[in-house]
Amino acid sequence: MRKISTIGFDADDTLWQNEAFFRLTQDKFAVLLQDFTQADHLAERLLAAERRNLGHYGFGVKGFILSMIETAIEVTDARVSAPIIQELLDAGQDMLKHPIHLLPHVESTLEMLAPDHKILLITKGDLLDQERKLAQSGLGEFFDGVEVLSDKNETSYRGVFARHNLNPNEVLMVGNSLKSDIIPVLATGARAVYVPHGMTWELEHATMPVASERLAEIPDLSHLGAALSAFNNS
Known part of the structure; x- marks a missing residue:
């Protein structure tokens, strides 16, 4: 050679560091949706959405946030509130501004x-x-x-x-x-x-x-x- x-x-x-910030945001996601589903089930649904959406959104924070919003709509039977959606969008903005x-x-x-x-x-x-x-x-x-x-x-x-x-x-x-x-x-x-x-x-x-x-x-x-x-x- x-x-x-x-x-x-x-x-x-x-x-x-990168994945650690995704994990922190996913933990917040579980707290926001705790009245609708268990954290383990939510994580499974989110991972399925991320896998499903890779061809549409690619890799990164934006696709992650869109997949969380999609999952929130699914697990709440479309009853997720606007304030929760706003918190997810804010979390995405925070990730995109996070120090290196x-x-x-x-x-x-x-x-x-x-x-x-x-x-x-x-x-x-x-x-x-x-x-x-x-x-x-x-x-x-x-x-x-x-x-x-x-x-x-x-x-x-x-x-x-x-x-x-x-x-x-x-x-x-x-x-x-x-x-x-x-x-x-x-x-x-x-x-x-x-x-x-x-x-x-x-x-x-x-x-x-x-x-x-x-x-x-x-x-x-x-x-x-x-x-x-x-x-x-x-």
């Missing part, structure tokens, strides 16, 4: 890698929200390119590599989602580093791929340099 010249980073829950919280070792890792590698941000979700997060993160100077995809699959990754004139054999992708950041990247022939987050959205769950010389798992980004060296020396 060739030495790695380009490193792609996922954004949400790889560079900064970087995960440990992010800035020091990017500082270490940027001088000798092409660094890309490869994420998915709402374009405006991801642009906001990147601007507020203070990490923009480290990236040679930013790709905000509607979804992450083998085809979309191959499109990224083509746009940046990259050979997959020289690319490493780093992320917290097996489904979005690891499995489709390995299918292109690139290498991947899995960094589990601890909170992963149910629709991002996937089975760990079989052991491969093109895949590594690390507990946090402070171990990325060692993983990179191991790939380059294998």
Whole structure:
């Protein structure tokens, strides 16, 4: 295998916290609807709505809020009040304005890698929200390119590599989602580093791929340099 010249980073829950804020909003949703249904049942209905609506709304806060409103209408037999709908909309606005919280070792890792590698941000979700997060993160100077995809699959990754004139054999992708950041990247022939987050959205769950010389798992980004060296020396 060739030495790695380009490193792609996922954004949400790889560079900064994301899922935790969705969980807090979902907890508030359960309190608002507690007179109509149990929290577990509400969570199941919301997840079904999110899965159903991905093709319409895509990933991100806006689709999440619309799915909550749809679920609220369903579980209340259309009796949900306007004030509750307004609280859900307000919760969405709060999420879209929430300050960025970087995960440990992010800035020091990017500082270490940027001088000798092409660094890309490869994420998915709402374009405006991801642009906001990147601007507020203070990490923009480290990236040679930013790709905000509607979804992450083998085809979309191959499109990224083509746009940046990259050979997959020289690319490493780093992320917290097996489904979005690891499995489709390995299918292109690139290498991947899995960094589990601890909170992963149910629709991002996937089975760990079989052991491969093109895949590594690390507990946090402070171990990325060692993983990179191991790939380059294998």
